[in-house]
Amino acid sequence: MKLKKTSIILAVFLPIQVLLIQELSNYTEAIENYYSNGIYPYISQFLRIILGWIPFSFGDVLLFILVCTGLRFLILLVKNRFRNLIPKTINIAALLSVIHFCFYLFWGLNYYRKPLSENLNYTEKKYTNKELTTTINKIVSELNSYQLKITKNDTIKVENPFKVKEMYCIALASYENLAKEYPKLKYEHKSVKNSLMSLLQTYNGTSGYINPITGEAQINKRIPKTSLPTTICHEMSHQIGYAAENEANFIGFLAANLSKNVYFKYSSYRMAFSYCIRELGKRNPEQAKIIWRKINQGVIKDYNASYRFWKSYKNPFEPWVKKGYNAYLKANNQTKGIASYNYVVDLLISYFKDIPNINM
16 A cells, blocks of 8 residues: 555644644643634634535534544454555544644634633632622522513423524524623624534533534534523534633523523523532532522422433443543643533632622
C-alpha cells in the first residue's frame, strides 16, 4: 500500500497540534480577544448560514458516515490479518489530524477563553449555606408563581403545548431579548435541529450537544418538554462561543428567563432550582428537605415525571458513555469533568443577589 506524502505530513502534524493547543491554553486573554471575539463569530455565523437552512442534522449524517468508515476500517483490518497496518494507521492519524484541527479552529478554542463571570462582571467566590438558601428561596417563589400562572392550580403538572420546532423559534426570540441586556450574548442565524440520534442520546443520558465541525445545535427531541426550553438555550449558548458547561447552563437560564414565553420562564426556574437544591442537599440535607416542602405539588409532579422518564432508559452502557464524556471535558480545561455543570450555582447566586429578598 503506497503512502501519500500528504498523509504523512498530516499524521506528523497531529502531535504538534496537541502541543500547540496546550501552549495556547495559557493565553486566555489572547484567545478571548482574537479568537472568541475575533474570528470565531465569523466562522460560527458562516456555518449557521450555510447549514442552518437544511431541515435535518447535517452533522449527525457526517458523524454516522465517520463511524461507519471507522467500523469498516476495523473489519477489513481484521479480515486482512493486519496487513499494511503501518500505512493504514498513518492514514487514520492523518484523518484525525484534520478533525482535530477543524475542532479547535471551528469551536474548541472557546474552552480556553476568559471566564463568563469576568465578561459579565460577576463575582465567583465560595458562597455560604445562607447565601445558597437565600437564592433557592427566591427561585422557589418564582418557580411556584409560574407553575400557578400556567395551570391555575398548584397541584397540576405543567404541560408544555409547543412543538419542538416551535420552541426553536421562541428560543431565538428569547436570545433577542437577552442581547438587549447582555449585548455580548447576541445570537444570529438560527441553526438548531432535532438530532437524528435522539433515541441513542436518550439511552446515553444526554439532552443535546453542539456539533463543533458544522456548528449545529443538536437537540434530543424525546426529553420531557418542560426541560426543553433551557436545553435549547443551553446548546445555542455553545454556538455563540461559550464552551464551558456551567457557563452554557447559566446563559441558557438567562435566555429562557428573559423570554416573553411563560413556559420558557418556568423552565428557567425549574433548571435553576434543580442545580441549587442538589448542591444544598450535599451541604445540608435537612434544610433541603424543608425547602422541598415549599414547592407546589404540580412542580413536584413535573420533576417526578422527568425522573421516571430517564429511569426508564437506564442501561449498562450509560455510565461508560458518561466516563468518556467526563474524560473529554477534563481534557478541555474543565477539571471537574461532568461535575462542571453544577458550577452554574456560583453564577446563579451572583445573579440573584441583586434581586430583593422574598419573604417565604
